[in-house]
Amino acid sequence: MTPPTAPQAAMARRLPLVLLISAALLWPAAAHAQTLAGPDWAAVLRGWVAAMLALMATIVGLVAGLHHREKPANFLLGMMLSWVVLRAAGASGATGLRPLLMTLLVLCGVQYLLRQMNWKRSWIDHALLIQCLVVPASLLLTGGQVSILATLWQVVLSLELVAAMGWALWLRRLRLEAAADEVQAREFRLMAVLLLPTMLALLAEMALAALNEPLWLSVSPWLSLALPVLMLALGLQLVNGVAHARLDAEKRIAAIEHRMSERIAEVERSHAQLAEQKLEQVTERERKRIAADLHDDLGAKLLTIVHTSESDRISTLAREALEEMRLSVRGLTGKPVHLIDALGDWRAEVVSRLGQANILAEWKSPAEDIEHTFQARSYVQTTRILRESVSNIIKHSGATHATISSAVQEGDFILTIQDNGQGIPTELDGRLDRGHGMASMKSRAKQMHGQCLVESGPGWGTVIRLTIPL
Template identity: 80%
Template sequence: MIAPTALRGLKARRLLTFYLLAVLCSPLVAQAQTQVPAWPYWAATLHGWVTAMLALMATVVSLACGQHPRERPASFLVGMMLSWVVLRAAAAPGAAGLKPLLMTLLVLCAVQYLLRRVNWQRSWLDHALLIQCLVVPASLLITGAQVDLLGVAWHVVLQLELIVAMAWSLWLRRQRLQASPDDADAREFRLTAALLVPTMLALLAEMLLAAVSESLWQMASPWLTLALPLLTLGLGLQLIGQVAHARADAERRAAATEQRMAERIAEVERVHAQLAEQKLEQVTERERKRIAADLHDDLGAKLLTIVHTSESDRISTLAREALEEMRLSVRGLTGKPVHLIDALGDWRAEVVSRLGQANILAEWKSPADDVEHTLQARSYVQTTRILRESVSNIIKHSGATHATISSAIHAGDFVLTIQDNGHGISTELDGRLDKGHGMASMKSRAKQMHGQCLVESGPGWGTVVRLTIPL
């Protein structure tokens, strides 16, 4: 196996050899063209420019495609270009016998390039072309004096081989396009046909004119012989365009892959964050349940003992209130949702009892429809404390004789309204209703539930507390 460094060195030496051969052959081309009396000066100049362009194109194709394993057929195109350069350098009358030899190499490269571009490769064809490269010079050496006649015959055979290879390449491309239609393949087929069909016609016309009339052949030869080098230039431009398109397509695919990778990474990070959050919630939930159990078993038992054993009514009452607060906190820590209808029943019993003990008439208004919603445990606890604070304010500060507590479900929100007929909040608070009577705490609790707590009051017309929380 060839090491990668040695392989790159071999490719570099090959490219340098092609380039030096092209540069060295360019002066020979100009000299050969001046020795062809049948062609006018403009034709010789035109062919010289085309040949120089072929030498430059061979260098460009070698540099553009030499490092891509998928573009190995490009080496045959480079060989085809350089074969034509040397062929034009050997176009002088004294070197007519070399023309079939160079045409043999050109045909080998052309046939291999055209057929390998369509993934059609046969070992027998490779062997036949190599054998032909040996047979042609051997036959010319054996014939001796008949070298010109045999050279013409070989020239005709090689041109026919070129025509057949072009036709077969087009037919294979057409079959592949019919089997799997594709816009890019269709454009490539049309471009290749535009290059190959005129070249085939020019080669056929050149052979026919040479057989029918030498004068006509002399007149048309400057134009017809341009078909093959122009075809080679066109194939070179087509190949470079395909390489550039493949490069752009690879960059687009790489960008798409990077985008998909970034999306996958973001998704993995999001899932990881969700799992971490779920794990945190699970740990938090277990810790809450542990604290709730400790409060219920330890502190709750001690408070219950004080309630039943204390000789002081005040101490017993305070212990009972502390026990109720502890039970409420434990209920919030357990995290179990509460049916709204059960919560409304608990709140009604507590509010009516407390207001009744304070000689305040309580009116409770429940929602008209059946309530099937539930409250989160934290929402139940916070709402209970807001309601208790509102009732405490009515008992301690309002001087009211009547209070109305109404609840309703509106647009997915639970609305609880507490209204009294007391003397309202004093103007000494400078218009800020959240400065006294625990109202700042009530609003803070409502905000924790993503809701709001509004207080409306004025001297002489009572106070209205309206709590709105999402269900």
């Protein structure tokens, strides 16, 4: 909620004091009217209505002063004060002031009713201002004989006010037909309930005054309450509208703040994604640079050793180092590898190495077609685990037969290497990860979020089961 400004806070602090002063000033007037009229309940009610109208005028004035968009409410304020002064003038017997005050009341009432509908015409403004000059001037020219002319002016002014109410109601009907919704319909029904009885009361009062004076004298005090009650209702409508506008503004502010927080979070996520993409791009470029350097410099030198060395051992070691270097380069480039291509590479290498060691190799590929891919790092780590397993079979198992099978189950790639060798010696006290590179193989599998299980026993060989999520 927006904190009030200094002028708003000052006006809010003065409001209780203004209301108390207004009530204190108007209470004697209401009590005096009751004393003069005796049991005249219409006079008592008019006194209380005048007091409430003065309080409402104070509230309307504060609303108009604090809210720039409610400037037309100043006309409602003038309308209310005109009626209060008009009643006081009537109670004191100053009947000559009634047309003057009625002129001011009509000016403010017509302007408020039309401005409330955003309907403004300059000729109406000029006519109302000219009327404010013509009425007192015509009364002064009569030389004090104002009864007939004052009555005539009062009828004309009452008809103007009735016409303004009818036109305002018609404008609301046109607005309802142009944009029919529940809010417009509710406002139209409310204004119809407020304006139609007031119009009928004003017309009935004028008709009775012309046709039946005794009946007019008895009914007029009650009919004259319709206009102040209308002004009280318009004031309440104004205050209610301002309160609802404040609630709507708070809801819109809350919605805007929510959207802003979502936008900020979205911008932060986008920024984080861009930063991550930038880091990945930089890392990728650096990987490719290192891979190119390894391939062009170290690879060329190892290839030269392979082809020029006279020592078979040195040539073999250089060839193995060249293969490891090429595998590392493939992992650095970051290009995914089709699983079916990887299986072909692994099969050719494993069968060749085991065959050179006089070990029968049996390779079992998956029965179904494989369309999965391996990340470059996963391909490199799996290749090294497979090479370490084959090296263990060749160097330590004493096996004559090895079976390598692969399968894809529930999103996992499963590679199983089994031999018929002598198994892992019992000297390791059951700790299968102590020797033959087992710890390194399990660590590599963990880096791929997989696992490497080893089962072995003296006399029945070794089984290594590698499970990797695709």
